[in-house]
Amino acid sequence: MEKIRIIGAGLAGSEAAIYLAKKGYEIDLIEMRPKYQTGAHKTALPAEFVCSNSLGSIDILSASGLLKKEAELLGSTLFKLAHKCAVPSGNSLSIDRFGFSKEVQNIIESYKNINLIKEKYEKIDTTIPTIIATGPLTSNELCKEIKEKFAEEDFHFFDAVAPIVEKNSINFEKAFFASRWDKGEADFINCPMSKEEYENFYDILINSKRAPLKNFEANYFEGCMPIEVMASRGKDTLRFGPMKPVGIFDKRIKTDFKKHQFYAVVQLRQDDKMANLYNLVGFQTNLVWGEQKKLIHSIPGLENANIVRYGVMHANTFINSPKILNKRLQTKKYKNIFFAGQLTGVEGYSESISTGLFAAINMDKYLKKENMINLSNNTMLGALVDYITYENHKKFQPINSNWGIIGELDDDPKKLKDKIYKNTKRSNRAIEEIKKYIEE
Ligand SMILES: Cc1cc2nc3c(=O)[nH]c(=O)nc-3n(C[C@H](O)[C@H](O)[C@H](O)COP(=O)(O)OP(=O)(O)OC[C@H]3O[C@@H](n4cnc5c(N)ncnc54)[C@H](O)[C@@H]3O)c2cc1C
Numbered sequence: 001m002e003k004i005r006i007i008g009a010g011l012a013g014s015e016a017a018i019y020l021a022k023k024g025y026e027i028d029l030i031e032m033r034p035k036y037q038t039g040a041h042k043t044a045l046p047a048e049f050v051c052s053n054s055l056g057s058i059d060i061l062s063a064s065g066l067l068k069k070e071a072e073l074l075g076s077t078l079f080k081l082a083h084k085c086a087v088p089s090g091n092s093l094s095i096d097r098f099g100f101s102k103e104v105q106n107i108i109e110s111y112k113n114i115n116l117i118k119e120k121y122e123k124i125d126t127t128i129p130t131i132i133a134t135g136p137l138t139s140n141e142l143c144k145e146i147k148e149k150f151a152e153e154d155f156h157f158f159d160a161v162a163p164i165v166e167k168n169s170i171n172f173e174k175a176f177f178a179s180r181w182d183k184g185e186a187d188f189i190n191c192p193m194s195k196e197e198y199e200n201f202y203d204i205l206i207n208s209k210r211a212p213l214k215n216f217e218a219n220y221f222e223g224c225m226p227i228e229v230m231a232s233r234g235k236d237t238l239r240f241g242p243m244k245p246v247g248i249f250d251k252r253i254k255t256d257f258k259k260h261q262f263y264a265v266v267q268l269r270q271d272d273k274m275a276n277l278y279n280l281v282g283f284q285t286n287l288v289w290g291e292q293k294k295l296i297h298s299i300p301g302l303e304n305a306n307i308v309r310y311g312v313m314h315a316n317t318f319i320n321s322p323k324i325l326n327k328r329l330q331t332k333k334y335k336n337i338f339f340a341g342q343l344t345g346v347e348g349y350s351e352s353i354s355t356g357l358f359a360a361i362n363m364d365k366y367l368k369k370e371n372m373i374n375l376s377n378n379t380m381l382g383a384l385v386d387y388i389t390y391e392n393h394k395k396f397q398p399i400n401s402n403w404g405i406i407g408e409l410d411d412d413p414k415k416l417k418d419k420i421y422k423n424t425k426r427s428n429r430a431i432e433e434i435k436k437y438i439e440e
Pocket of ligand 1: 007008009010011012013030031032033037038040041047048049050051052053054119120121122133134135136137138139142340341342343347348349350352353
């Protein structure tokens with residue numbers, strides 16, 4: 001059988017290695033720890049959970065639960081092990097992280113055809129089938145190599161991301177679509193504020209608790225400054241920055257268009273091709289999640305906004321997947337090279353495991369010259385892959401599983417107002433598609 005290289009024995013890499021070992025391939029699994037550490041990992045074990053020990057909900061009526069269910073149906077080993085190592089946590093799947101990594105290690109060691117090599121991988125050999133799954137803390141040397149191999153200037157390093165909300169949870173009695181000075185299409189959703197509303201927002205912001213920063217996270221770019229840092233420079237800094245009100249008018253209000261209507265405006269930009277998700281422009285933040293919620297809900301129009309991604313700040317690396325990858329997670333330039341895990345721009349443990357599995361399935365199919373797996377965006381895994389490889393993002397940013405990226409249902413709009421009805425339908429449709437794929 002052919003030899004396959006898998007780089008990084010993290011969540012995605014371990015899942016991929018086990019899947020392909022089961023198929024009989026010779027696997028070189030290359031991991032740099034413990035010789036070189038990432039700054040976040042603490043052990044020498046594979047599939048280490050670096051922060052929380054939760055894989056999120058197991059309810060298949062939740063986006064994260066559906067993703068896990070799909071991956072389990074497709075043959076995931078790591079989710080199976082997670083259930084085995086589960087600790088009580090209500091409706092979510094949380095694990096004993098040390099026990100879990102030990103289990104993964106035992107399985108890897110039990111396969112004679114997995115050769116675990118403890119070294120830092122620096123040069124990509126495009127003649128060998130390879131899955132690169134080195135995660136958000138990929139070593140600098142490999143980052144440089146990826147950048148050179150793919151001639152990709154947009155190989156991102158980012159420090160902070162802004163929250164994303166669901167459009168259908170925005171109150172359009174207050175919010176409205178417009179572009180600044182009416183230029184081009186009215187692409188932005190605008191949430192206007194009076195002086196009193198801005199002062200209330202500012203007070204909440206300035207008194208909010210920030211998440212602690214580790215050493216490796218401490219530097220951020222000026223152009224990507226967290227909103228709380230900007231606010232600490234002066235009460236009006238935001239009104240001259242991301243919240244500037246000039247040129248934004250609500251046409252429902254009769255006014256002299258030369259005058260400003262509002263004291264400050266929060267703008268939201270479309271984030272997905274189906275226009276279900278909108279990110280808060282310039283609102284990258286490192287506030288703890290509870291405080292972010294309070295802050296966002298203090299914005300007129302976002303009182304009940306459903307936040308599908310909170311702002312986070314940590315050292316993170318992700319490739320420009322829309323340019324580099326096709327919808328099989330294979331690079332467009334070198335057919336032998338696939339990427340998986342957080343490095344592709346998915347975010348989260350479950351997402352990393354699932355894309356590790358997806359890349360492994362496709363590597364197997366590719367080497368056997370069979371049709372590669374092609375899931376539609378009616379499935380959560382298909383929607384994630386579709387999102388990260390969609391070529392027309394204005395600015396590609398990482399994404400986790402959420403309902404906003406999944407295909408619309410063709411059903412009675414009145415019935416779809418019922419969330420349980422809607423999610424049951426979406427979930428059943430996704431599981432049916434996966435089962436059909438497996439049967440075929
Ligand atoms: C600080 C931090 C906290 C996070 N907290 C959470 C959280 O609470 N919940 C959540 O869902 N997600 C969280 N994430 C995001 C993400 O889910 C995890 O990072 C997840 O582990 C990603 O899985 P992965 O397989 O892509 O990468 P990893 O699990 O990081 O695996 C990558 C592996 O590649 C190795 N490696 C790197 N470079 C090389 C090289 N050149 N040669 C050989 N090996 C190499 C690394 O040592 C590592 O073992 C967090 C991320 C970070 C950075």
